[in-house]
Amino acid sequence: MLRRLLGVVALICAGIAVPAAAHADNPIVQTVYTADPAPLVHNGRVYLYTGHDEDNSTYFTMKEWRVYSSADMVNWTDHGSPMSLTTFSWASANAWAGQVVARNGKFYWYVPVTNRATGRMAIGVGVATSPTGPFTDAIGRPLAENGEIDPTVFIDDDGQAYLYWGNPNLWYVRLNPDMISYTGAVTRIPLTTSGFGTRTGNTARPTLYEEGPWVHKRNGLYYNVFAAKCCSEFIGYSTAPGPTGPWTYRGTVMPTQGSSFTNHAGVIDFKGSSYFFYHNGALPGGGGYTRSVAVERFSYNADGTIPTITMTTGGAPQNGTLDPYVRQEAETIAWSTGVETERASDGGMNVGYVDNGDYIKVKGVAFGSGATSFTARVASATAGGRIELRLGSPTGTLAGTCTAPATGGWQTWTTVSCPVSGATGSRDLYLRFTGGSGYLFNVDWWRFA
Incomplete structure (x- = not known):
C-alpha cells in the first residue's frame, strides 16, 4: 500500500510539472x-x-x-x-x-x-x-x-x-x-x-x-x-x-x-x-x-539549552559523500518511489517490487574525475527491464543505461555492466527503472568504475 501511495504522489507531481529533484x-x-x-x-x-x-x-x-x-x-x-x-x-x-x-x-x-x-x-x-x-x-x-x-x-x-x-x-x-x-x-x-x-x-x-x-x-x-x-x-x-x-x-x-x-x-x-x-x-x-x-x-545554544526545532521536509544536510567506486547496496537510499526491500538469498537485503518509472535517489555521489562503467547485481522472474542512470533528477542527464535480463527467478542473480559518460564531480544519482508492466527485476548491489 505504501509503495502504491508513493507512486501516485510521484505521478501527481509529474502531472503538475513539479520537478522531481525537489523531493x-x-x-x-x-x-x-x-x-x-x-x-x-x-x-x-x-x-x-x-x-x-x-x-x-x-x-x-x-x-x-x-x-x-x-x-x-x-x-x-x-x-x-x-x-x-x-x-x-x-x-x-x-x-x-x-x-x-x-x-x-x-x-x-x-x-x-x-x-x-x-x-x-x-x-x-x-x-x-x-x-x-x-x-x-x-x-x-x-x-x-x-x-x-x-x-x-x-x-x-x-x-x-x-x-x-x-x-x-x-x-x-x-x-x-x-x-x-x-x-x-x-x-x-x-x-x-x-x-x-x-x-x-x-x-x-x-x-x-x-x-x-x-x-x-x-x-x-x-x-x-x-x-x-x-x-x-x-x-x-x-x-x-x-x-x-x-x-x-x-x-x-x-x-x-x-x-x-x-x-x-x-x-x-x-x-x-x-x-x-x-x-x-x-x-x-x-x-x-x-x-x-x-x-x-x-546546534546547542551557548548556555547548553536546546533550541526549538521544527520539522522539515529537507532534513539534515549531508555529512560526507558517497563513494560509488566500492560496492553499494541497492537498499542504500536517500529517497525512493515505489520500491520495497526484502531479504536476499545471498544474504542482506535487496530492492524489489520494481515497477516501470520507480526510482532510487542516492545523494552526494563523489564521481570525481569521472566514471566509465556501471555494474549491478540483478534478478528477474519476468522479462526484466532497464536501469537508467540519471544525474540530478529522475529525468536528468542520462549517464548510462544497463539492461537487467530475465534470469529465471527473483533470487537468481546475475551481474550486468554498461558504459557510463558524463558522471563527474559530486552529483545526486537517480537509478530509474524502466520496462514493461508488472514487476521488472530485483537489484542487490551496484558499483561504478
Missing part, C-alpha cells in the same frame, strides 16, 4: 512506516533502530523492529528486521519503542512488549554481536515489569548504566555491568512541576511528562528529552546535575506538529554535529498509527 529527504525511510527512532553512533556510522507500523494500521500494530545505518546522515542502508516479537518466546504483542546500546563487544536492545503470562507490558532485552543483528533473547524472561513502556539506557562516564522507562510514571534502575541484570530497587523519579513542567486540565497527571524518555549527557549536564502532554504530543526536556536528578524543566524542543498525535525523540552527536530524530505522519497514508522517522541537524 526532500525527510522522512528518511520511504519503503515502510517507521516510528520511535533510537540512533546509535558506532564505528563511524549511525545505526537507527525503529519500530515498524503496519500498513493501514488503526492502532499501534507493531510486530517487529528494524534497523538502518548511514555514514553521511542522508543515504540510509536498510538492514531489515533483526528482531521481532517471536524473538521473545514469552511475549505476545506490541513491539513498541526501544533503544540499543553497545557494551562488552555486544549490542543490547531494550524493548517493551506484552508478557503473555501476565498481560502487562514488560521490558525485554535482545543481544547481538553486530549492530545489525540478528538479536536473540538475552535472558529468556522480562528484565523488568511494572506495566509501563519506552525503555532508554544511558551509560555514564564512570561506567554505570541506567535503564529508564515509564508512562504514566518515570522509573529507573542501575544496570549491572553485564547489562542484563540490575542491583537495587526499581526507583520512581518524582514527577514534579518544577522538574517536568506544568500540565493543565488533567489533575491525574499534573506534569508535562508523558512517555518516551531519552537521557544523554553533554558537558557534565544530564538531559532528559521526552514526549510531553498527550495528545497531541510535543517534545520537551529537563536537565539535571546527575543521572537521577534533581530535574529542572527547560521547555519545548519540538512543538506539536506533523500529522501524528505521538512523537518520540533520539539525540546524538556525529561527525562534529548534533542531530535530533523524531517521527511524524508525513508519508502518503501517514498518521498517528502509520508514522515515519525523520531527522534534523541542530
Whole structure:
C-alpha cells in the first residue's frame, strides 16, 4: 500500500510539472512506516533502530523492529528486521519503542512488549554481536515489569548504566555491568512541576511528562528529552546535575506538529554535529498509527539549552559523500518511489517490487574525475527491464543505461555492466527503472568504475 501511495504522489507531481529533484529527504525511510527512532553512533556510522507500523494500521500494530545505518546522515542502508516479537518466546504483542546500546563487544536492545503470562507490558532485552543483528533473547524472561513502556539506557562516564522507562510514571534502575541484570530497587523519579513542567486540565497527571524518555549527557549536564502532554504530543526536556536528578524543566524542543498525535525523540552527536530524530505522519497514508522517522541537524545554544526545532521536509544536510567506486547496496537510499526491500538469498537485503518509472535517489555521489562503467547485481522472474542512470533528477542527464535480463527467478542473480559518460564531480544519482508492466527485476548491489 505504501509503495502504491508513493507512486501516485510521484505521478501527481509529474502531472503538475513539479520537478522531481525537489523531493526532500525527510522522512528518511520511504519503503515502510517507521516510528520511535533510537540512533546509535558506532564505528563511524549511525545505526537507527525503529519500530515498524503496519500498513493501514488503526492502532499501534507493531510486530517487529528494524534497523538502518548511514555514514553521511542522508543515504540510509536498510538492514531489515533483526528482531521481532517471536524473538521473545514469552511475549505476545506490541513491539513498541526501544533503544540499543553497545557494551562488552555486544549490542543490547531494550524493548517493551506484552508478557503473555501476565498481560502487562514488560521490558525485554535482545543481544547481538553486530549492530545489525540478528538479536536473540538475552535472558529468556522480562528484565523488568511494572506495566509501563519506552525503555532508554544511558551509560555514564564512570561506567554505570541506567535503564529508564515509564508512562504514566518515570522509573529507573542501575544496570549491572553485564547489562542484563540490575542491583537495587526499581526507583520512581518524582514527577514534579518544577522538574517536568506544568500540565493543565488533567489533575491525574499534573506534569508535562508523558512517555518516551531519552537521557544523554553533554558537558557534565544530564538531559532528559521526552514526549510531553498527550495528545497531541510535543517534545520537551529537563536537565539535571546527575543521572537521577534533581530535574529542572527547560521547555519545548519540538512543538506539536506533523500529522501524528505521538512523537518520540533520539539525540546524538556525529561527525562534529548534533542531530535530533523524531517521527511524524508525513508519508502518503501517514498518521498517528502509520508514522515515519525523520531527522534534523541542530546546534546547542551557548548556555547548553536546546533550541526549538521544527520539522522539515529537507532534513539534515549531508555529512560526507558517497563513494560509488566500492560496492553499494541497492537498499542504500536517500529517497525512493515505489520500491520495497526484502531479504536476499545471498544474504542482506535487496530492492524489489520494481515497477516501470520507480526510482532510487542516492545523494552526494563523489564521481570525481569521472566514471566509465556501471555494474549491478540483478534478478528477474519476468522479462526484466532497464536501469537508467540519471544525474540530478529522475529525468536528468542520462549517464548510462544497463539492461537487467530475465534470469529465471527473483533470487537468481546475475551481474550486468554498461558504459557510463558524463558522471563527474559530486552529483545526486537517480537509478530509474524502466520496462514493461508488472514487476521488472530485483537489484542487490551496484558499483561504478
